[in-house]
Amino acid sequence: MKEDRENKYSDNLLEIIDKGANNTDQAHIQKRYLTYKKEAVRSFTMTYNMIQKLKGGIIDTLAPGASGWSLLYSSELHGYSLNTLISSAMAGPARGCFILSIIENVCTSHEYERVFGAVFCEQLKYKNTSYGTQNTSLFRFKTPRRQDMSTCPNAILSIYNTPSKNTEDRCMYIMTKKDYLAFGCGDGKFGLQLDRSLLHGESHAVETFSNEVLSHTPRFNVSRVELWHVRI
Numbered sequence: 001m002k003e004d005r006e007n008k009y010s011d012n013l014l015e016i017i018d019k020g021a022n023n024t025d026q027a028h029i030q031k032r033y034l035t036y037k038k039e040a041v042r043s044f045t046m047t048y049n050m051i052q053k054l055k056g057g058i059i060d061t062l063a064p065g066a067s068g069w070s071l072l073y074s075s076e077l078h079g080y081s082l083n084t085l086i087s088s089a090m091a092g093p094a095r096g097c098f099i100l101s102i103i104e105n106v107c108t109s110h111e112y113e114r115v116f117g118a119v120f121c122e123q124l125k126y127k128n129t130s131y132g133t134q135n136t137s138l139f140r141f142k143t144p145r146r147q148d149m150s151t152c153p154n155a156i157l158s159i160y161n162t163p164s165k166n167t168e169d170r171c172m173y174i175m176t177k178k179d180y181l182a183f184g185c186g187d188g189k190f191g192l193q194l195d196r197s198l199l200h201g202e203s204h205a206v207e208t209f210s211n212e213v214l215s216h217t218p219r220f221n222v223s224r225v226e227l228w229h230v231r232i
Contacts, residue, residue, distance in 0.1 A: 013103065013112040013143060014223060016153060017047055035231075036071040044076045045101040045115055045226045050141050053157045054099070058119055062135055063097040063230040072098075073227040080198040080225070082181055089124035089227060097121055097135075097230040102194070102201070105221040112143040113223065115155070116203070116214035118183045118192060124176055124227070132173025134162045138183060138191055140214045160191075160211035171208050184208030198225050 033051070034041050043051060051069075059066060071077075073088040089098075100117040107113045121135040141155040162171065175182045175190075184191030186206035192214060194201045199222050203214040 033068040041071050045103045045224045049152045050155050057157055058159055066230045068231050069228040070231055072229055075225045082196045082198055086124055093229050094123050099228040101226045103223045104215050105223040106216055110145055116140040126176050130172040130175045136173040137161045138209050138211050160209040163210050
């Protein structure tokens with residue numbers, strides 16, 4: 001497991017996520033819903049609160065009647081490698097709804113590390129051109145420090161969809177190269193980009209999603225990454 005390199009605060013979101021996974025009630029609910037190779041698993045990037053908010057905020061619309069999420073890739077289980085992530089995606093389901101979830105490696109005095117990523121409806125794969133559909137979105141969770149932490153902390157979810165004025169032939173939704181994975185673009189920058197090591201990334205405001213910067217700063221270091229497939 002990769003060590004934190006930037007987080008100078010004694011408490012961080014990773015500890016909260018890991019502690020929540022050991023909470024009997026939360027763990028029972030998560031493990032009924034989350035699986036890896038048909039066995040119960042937990043999320044290493046999201047709290048129970050985040051999973052429920054993402055489910056209600058967008059997943060239930062794209063995949064109504066979903067029975068749960070299946071883990072395709074996790075940096076905690078498979079190591080940090082874009083090639084491993086894409087290979088795992090290509091070995092999984094070809095269709096459906098997918099979730100890429102990232103937790104960054106920095107926080108502030110008033111906010112925990114941000115969790116962000118993309119929701120999309122096409123299998124990740126290496127391709128010379130961009131691909132994807134209008135059912136591609138970016139999301140971000142912000143978790144304030146000033147709140148009751150005795151229960152599962154509340155995270156504020158923002159979802160950035162494709163504006164209705166955009167058309168399929170104008171937009172770059174997903175780009176997968178040997179050196180990077182990216183979502184959305186504008187003015188030569190990506191809405192969300194991960195490098196081949198999966199240790200570093202960038203986020204910028206782009207026309208594709210009319211999004212804000214997802215991370216605390218445009219350039220960020222990665223703590224953990226996961227890819228999920230939504231089961232119908």
